[in-house]
Structure formats: structure tokens, C-alpha cells
Amino acid sequence: MSALLKVDDVTVSFDGFRALDHLTLTLEAGELRCLVGPNGAGKTTLQDVITGKTRPTSGKVHFDGRDITRLPEHVIVGLGVGRKFQRPTVFPGHTVFENLELSLHGSKAVTRNLFARLTAEERQAIDGTLDLIGLSDLRAKAAGLLSHGQKQWLEIGMLLVQQPKLLLVDEPVAGMTQAEIERTAEILASLAGKHTVVVVEHDMDFVRSIARTVTVLHEGRVLAEGPMKDVQADPQVIEVYLGA
Amino acid sequence: MTPALARLRAWLGPHLNTGIIAILCVIVSIVVPICNAVVPESSALHVPDFFVTVIGKLTCYAIVAVAMDLVWGYAGILSLCHALFFALGGYAMGMYLMRSIGKQGMYASDLPDFMVFLDWKELPWYWYGFDHFWFAALMALLVPGVIAYVFGFFAFRSRIGGVYFSIVTQALTFAAMLLFFRNATGFGGNNGLTDFKRILGYPLREPSTRAVLCALAGAGLALAYALCRAVVGSRAGRVLTAMRDVEPKVRFCGYDTVRYKLFAWTLSAVLCGFAGALYVPQVGIINPSEMQPSSSVEIAIWVAVGGRGTLAGAAIGALLVNGLKSWLTAAFPAAWLYVLGTLFVVVTLAMPGGIMQLIGMGPRAWNVLSRFRTPGVKVDASVVGSPSSAPPPAVTLVDDKASSASAGGAAGS
Numbered sequence: 001m002s003a004l005l006k007v008d009d010v011t012v013s014f015d016g017f018r019a020l021d022h023l024t025l026t027l028e029a030g031e032l033r034c035l036v037g038p039n040g041a042g043k044t045t046l047q048d049v050i051t052g053k054t055r056p057t058s059g060k061v062h063f064d065g066r067d068i069t070r071l072p073e074h075v076i077v078g079l080g081v082g083r084k085f086q087r088p089t090v091f092p093g094h095t096v097f098e099n100l101e102l103s104l105h106g107s108k109a110v111t112r113n114l115f116a117r118l119t120a121e122e123r124q125a126i127d128g129t130l131d132l133i134g135l136s137d138l139r140a141k142a143a144g145l146l147s148h149g150q151k152q153w154l155e156i157g158m159l160l161v162q163q164p165k166l167l168l169v170d171e172p173v174a175g176m177t178q179a180e181i182e183r184t185a186e187i188l189a190s191l192a193g194k195h196t197v198v199v200v201e202h203d204m205d206f207v208r209s210i211a212r213t214v215t216v217l218h219e220g221r222v223l224a225e226g227p228m229k230d231v232q233a234d235p236q237v238i239e240v241y242l243g244a
Numbered sequence: 245m246t247p248a249l250a251r252l253r254a255w256l257g258p259h260l261n262t263g264i265i266a267i268l269c270v271i272v273s274i275v276v277p278i279c280n281a282v283v284p285e286s287s288a289l290h291v292p293d294f295f296v297t298v299i300g301k302l303t304c305y306a307i308v309a310v311a312m313d314l315v316w317g318y319a320g321i322l323s324l325c326h327a328l329f330f331a332l333g334g335y336a337m338g339m340y341l342m343r344s345i346g347k348q349g350m351y352a353s354d355l356p357d358f359m360v361f362l363d364w365k366e367l368p369w370y371w372y373g374f375d376h377f378w379f380a381a382l383m384a385l386l387v388p389g390v391i392a393y394v395f396g397f398f399a400f401r402s403r404i405g406g407v408y409f410s411i412v413t414q415a416l417t418f419a420a421m422l423l424f425f426r427n428a429t430g431f432g433g434n435n436g437l438t439d440f441k442r443i444l445g446y447p448l449r450e451p452s453t454r455a456v457l458c459a460l461a462g463a464g465l466a467l468a469y470a471l472c473r474a475v476v477g478s479r480a481g482r483v484l485t486a487m488r489d490v491e492p493k494v495r496f497c498g499y500d501t502v503r504y505k506l507f508a509w510t511l512s513a514v515l516c517g518f519a520g521a522l523y524v525p526q527v528g529i530i531n532p533s534e535m536q537p538s539s540s541v542e543i544a545i546w547v548a549v550g551g552r553g554t555l556a557g558a559a560i561g562a563l564l565v566n567g568l569k570s571w572l573t574a575a576f577p578a579a580w581l582y583v584l585g586t587l588f589v590v591v592t593l594a595m596p597g598g599i600m601q602l603i604g605m606g607p608r609a610w611n612v613l614s615r616f617r618t619p620g621v622k623v624d625a626s627v628v629g630s631p632s633s634a635p636p637p638a639v640t641l642v643d644d645k646a647s648s649a650s651a652g653g654a655a656g657s
């Protein structure tokens with residue numbers, strides 16, 4: 001048993017409305033999991049709970065053997081949970097390079113960062129990531145001026161330099177061209193094994209191209225879980241999607 | 245622009261702000277005192293005594309403005325109680341100056357005059373230690389620092405931000421003003437502390453003492469600027485600006501934003517206390533009216549006029565707005581508040597980057613953001629990660645074509 005993440009019977013209610021309803025989910029280390037479901041199924045809320053942005057009404061979240069249910073966001077990040085938001089979120093006034101610098105794995109204390117200098121290794125890590133996400137030539141450009149797809153990649157790059165054990169990626173290919181989508185699939189697939197990755201995505205071609213296991217959420221509950229083929233054939237899943 | 249000029253400008257770019265402050269500081273700490281004390285009065289270059297004090301006073305305001313820019317321009321925290329921190333520093337120094345009057349007060353008592361007047365028999369405990377200059381100087385930094393830290397700790401931890409934070413800071417300075425107005429509080433009530441005689445044994449009336457104080461204010465501005473420049477140039481400074489733009493994301497990069505805010509906030513308050521301590525010996529009085537809510541609003545206006553997020557712009561704004569104020573309140577006393585209000589509205593609407601942007605020296609971040617702040621494009625932190633107000637179209641697991649189309653739709657939402 002090497003469960004990296006255990007979401008145990010978690011309920012989140014917003015004024016009585018249950019965005020997550022007694023949801024239980026287990027992730028093994030090194031897994032690449034796709035999370036699908038219609039709008040409002042609770043996919044983003046689940047990531048909010050795991051990262052400490054939203055506190056569950058009941059239930060527990062364990063990461064790497066630790067109870068992280070009530071920890072603040074930055075502590076959870078420090079334990080090794082990285083996140084890419086649904087809307088691409090980068091620091092618009094900073095350059096691409098600085099965006100990556102701020103995301104680097106390492107000490108996040110004020111006193112350290114007042115005197116921090118980039119080490120050769122850190123610089124290498126940033127350069128390598130810039131190559132990987134194809135933004136090397138734009139390193140000095142302000143991130144706010146990037147195109148939508150470039151921002152998506154920058155945000156994925158920011159996740160990579162953070163070296164998290166668990167990556168939560170919300171809709172990474174929204175707004176990307178077909179070529180960009182394929183490249184993103186490659187990057188994410190190459191991460192599995194070393195990292196544990198959870199991808200939320202609406203683009204089914206994309207999900208099919210990377211997924212090994214798919215979890216379908218519906219109205220805050222797990223509707224189906226398993227290999228893509230089985231899930232797609234599940235009558236309940238078809239019903240929910242056609243009914244939506 | 246010729247290539248040589250362009251190259252010169254590129255090289256100068258990052259140093260221009262520092263250059264402006266350096267020139268200012270040389271003028272305030274060297275040129276003005278020398279032209280006052282050394283150049284004979286008959287010379288056209290002579291600087292009159294009253295002018296030395298005006299310059300020294302404005303320089304103290306410039307320090308406050310630089311401190312304000314650190315929290316507002318860089319960390320995005322709009323403080324409307326910086327005049328309180330300034331006044332607290334001023335009071336600490338004022339207490340020393342009161343104690344150093346000795347028995348030369350009106351009542352020839354060992355106690356400050358206002359205490360004799362109130363019929364107090366002994367010094368309240370919180371006046372102990374202020375006989376010593378070093379103690380008062382320390383308190384001028386420590387008291388605003390500690391108050392800012394404690395206040396900031398609770399406010400930032402409860403995630404009070406934006407306009408709510410600004411309103412709470414107004415309440416704080418207002419409450420402090422009411423407290424200081426009371427005679428029983430022990431700081432001279434509405435008259436405050438005044439009638440100072442000497443500092444460290446030097447008579448405050450002497451022009452030479454005034455010239456030295458002015459020079460010190462210039463050095464203080466240099467110090468405050470250097471400190472703030474070092475902070476904003478560090479990685480911690482980049483965290484501050486990142487927090488100003490998209491705070492939730494900074495947390496998800498692993499930073500404890502409460503600590504970063506507290507750091508900038510407390511440092512800024514300490515610098516204000518420092519400025520207040522330099523200010524009071526020059527103007528010879530400190531009273532609770534300095535804590536008026538409107539004083540703090542004025543500080544924000546100086547910074548807005550000069551240009552946020554440049555440090556040097558804040559100093560320039562403080563000098564220009566206060567210069568204008570000195571002139572207008574003498575020439576057209578009734579007009580000042582209207583002018584100030586108009587200035588603020590015009591700057592906010594027409595030139596959000598202030599004077600610095602007008603002269604092409606706005607901060608990089610500002611240039612980007614102003615281009616960014618076109619209608620429909622938001623960089624507002626509040627939207628990050630929250631459920632989208634306009635949800636992307638429904639998706640079908642079965643129909644692949646529709647799903648890729650909706651992915652494009654989601655991007656636009």
C-alpha cells in the first residue's frame with residue numbers, strides 16, 4: 001500500500017448545497033489520474049479541499065501519511081502538493097523567468113528570500129524548464145503579455161520547478177492549439193512515475209491520450225472509476241453525460 | 245533617439261530612480277546646509293534659515309512617502325494610518341525633547357509644563373527612560389513597529405485586505421487621535437508636546453542646529469530609500485509584487501503571505517517612526533492633529549501623484565504636493581482641499597502611474613498592468629480559482645467534437 005493521497009468521506013457544503021458529497025478517493029504514488037465530470041461536478045472543489053483553499057465540512061484528507069485537512073495552503077505546498085488553476089494564473093507583472101524563479105523548490109521564508117541568489121543548479125532548473133515549455137525565447141517578457149496557451153504552459157512550468165510529489169492540474173489544455181495540446185499531453189505523461197498527477201480536463205481526446213485510470217465525478221460523488229474504455233461504456237456515465 | 249542615447253538610457257534605466265534620490269539627498273544634506281551656514285547672507289546663493297527648516301520638513305515627508313510606496317506600490321496594501329506611525333515616532337522624540345527642557349519650563353519644575361498644569365506630582369511610568377536620547381530614538385522605531393506588527397498580524401491573518409483593510413487603518417488612527425487628545429493620556433492633550441529647548445545639548449533655535457537636522461533628514465531619506473530599494477530588488481520583493489497582483493497564487497507557490505505582508509508593513513511603519521523622530525525637532529511641536537485620518541489620506545495622495553511602485557516617485561510626489569500645499573495655503577487658504585481632491589481624482593483617472601510614468605520612468609510592472617487593465621481583462625486576485633461566474637459550456641463525454649469546441653469556449657470565460 002503506497003497511497004499518496006487519501007480523500008476520506010469528504011463533504012463540502014456551501015449553504016446546504018453539497019459541492020462534494022461523502023467523496024472518497026485514493027491515489028497511488030506515481031499514478032496519472034484523470035478526473036472528468038460535467039460542469040459543477042465538484043472537480044475544482046475537490047482540488048480546493050486537497051490544497052487547503054476550502055475546508056471540508058466533514059471528512060479527512062491524508063497526504064503522504066499526514067493529515068492535511070486543516071493545514072494552511074502554503075504548508076500543504078511545502079509538503080509537496082502543487083496546483084495549476086483552472087484559469088491560467090501567472091504573475092502578470094513579472095517576467096517569465098521571474099515567474100519560474102518565484103515557484104522554485106526551496107525555502108520560502110522572508111529572511112532567506114531577502115538575501116537569496118540563484119544558484120547554478122536553480123538557474124539550470126529554470127533554463128531546462130523554459131526549454132521544456134518552449135518559452136526560452138520569451139524569458140524576459142512580462143507574463144501578463146503572453147498568449148493564453150503560453151500562460152497555461154508557464155503555469156505548468158511553474159509547477160515543475162516546484163518539484164511537487166503530487167500535481168493537481170485543472171484544465172491544462174483549455175485554449176491551446178492541437179499541436180500545443182499534444183505537447184502538453186507528452187509533458188504530463190512524462191511526469192507520471194516520478195510524480196503523481198491528477199488532471200481535470202473536458203477535452204476527451206486529451207483524456208484518452210494520457211489516461212490510465214479515469215474517475216468520473218457527478219454531483220459531488222464518484223460515479224465511476226477505472227480504465228477509460230470501461231468508464232466510457234458505463235451506462236450510468238452515458239446517462240449523466242447525455243442528460244446534462 | 246540616437247543609438248548611443250538609447251544605450252545610455254538602457255544602462256541608466258534601473259539606476260535612474262536611485263540617481264534622482266541621490267541628487268535630492270545631496271541637495272538636502274550638503275548643498276542646503278552649506279548655502280545656509282557657510283555662504284554669507286549677502287550672497288545670492290544664501291539659503292535663509294526658515295527655508296532650511298522647510299526643506300528638512302519636506303524631506304521627512306519624503307521618507308514617509310517612500311515607506312508608503314513599499315507597502316502600497318509594491319505589496320498592494322493601501323495603508324491609511326501611516327500618519328499615525330509618523331506621529332508615534334514624533335511623540336517618542338518629543339518626549340525626549342520635553343525631558344531635556346529640564347527646569348527651564350514656565351513652571352521651573354522638573355516635570356513637563358503640561359503635567360504641572362494638570363497638577364501631576366510625578367512622572368508617569370511610561371515617561372521613564374525618555375531622559376535618554378538613545379532610549380527615545382529606540383522607542384521612535386520600536387513603538388510604531390510593534391503596534392504595526394500586532395495590528396497587522398491580526399488583520400492579515402484574518403485575511404482582511406483591500407478596501408476593508410484601509411478602512412480599519414483609518415479607524416485605528418482615528419482612535420489613537422482621540423486617545424492622544426485626552427489630557428489624562430499623558431502626552432499633553434490637544435496641545436501636544438512643544439516649547440522644546442535643545443537636543444543633545446544643542447539649542448534648537450540655533451540655525452546651525454537646524455542645518456544639521458536638515459542634513460540628517462537628507463541622510464535619513466538616503467538610508468530609507470536604500471533599505472526599501474534593497475528589499476524590492478530582492479526575491480522577497482518580487483514575492484511582494486506577486487502578492488499585490490495575484491495573492492492566492494503566491495500561497496500556492498508555498499509562501500506564507502501573512503509573513504511577507506507583516507514584514508513590509510512593519511518595516512514601513514518603523515521608517516515612518518524614524519521620519520517622525522527627525523521631523524519633530526525641526527518643527528518644534530507634535531500634537532494629535534498629526535493623527536487625523538486625513539493626514540494619512542494625504543500621504544497616499546503624495547504617492548499616487550508621484551507614481552506608485554518606483555520609490556523615487558513617492559519622494560518626488562511628497563515634495564511637490566507639499567510644496568504646492570505650502571504655497572497654496574499661504575496664497576489661497578480656502579482652495580487647498582479642492583486642489584488636493586482634484587489632483588487625486590485626475591491622477592487616479594488620467595495617470596495611474598503618476599508623474600514618474602508621465603516622464604517615462606514608470607515601473608515595468610505598472611507599464612504592463614496598465615496595458616493589461618483594459619476592460620474585460622482582469623488581473624484581479626479575487627477571481628483566481630473561484631468558481632467561474634460564466635461556466636464553460638456543458639461537455640459531453642460521448643461527443644468528442646463538442647468537447648474540444650468547449651475547451652476553446654472555456655478559455656474565453
Ligand SMILES: Nc1ncnc2c1ncn2[C@@H]1O[C@H](COP(=O)(O)OP(=O)(O)OP(=O)(O)O)[C@@H](O)[C@H]1O
Binds near residue numbers: 014037041044
Ligand atoms: N465558494 C463557493 N460558494 C458556493 N458554491 C460554490 C463555491 N465553489 C463552488 N461552488 C459550487 O459547487 C459546485 C461545484 O463546483 P466546481 O467548481 O467544483 O465544479 P467543477 O467540477 O470544477 O466544474 P467546471 O467543469 O465548471 O470547472 C458548483 O455548483 C459551484 O457552483
Ligand SMILES: [Mg+2]
Binds near residue numbers: 043044045086170
Ligand atoms: Mg472546475
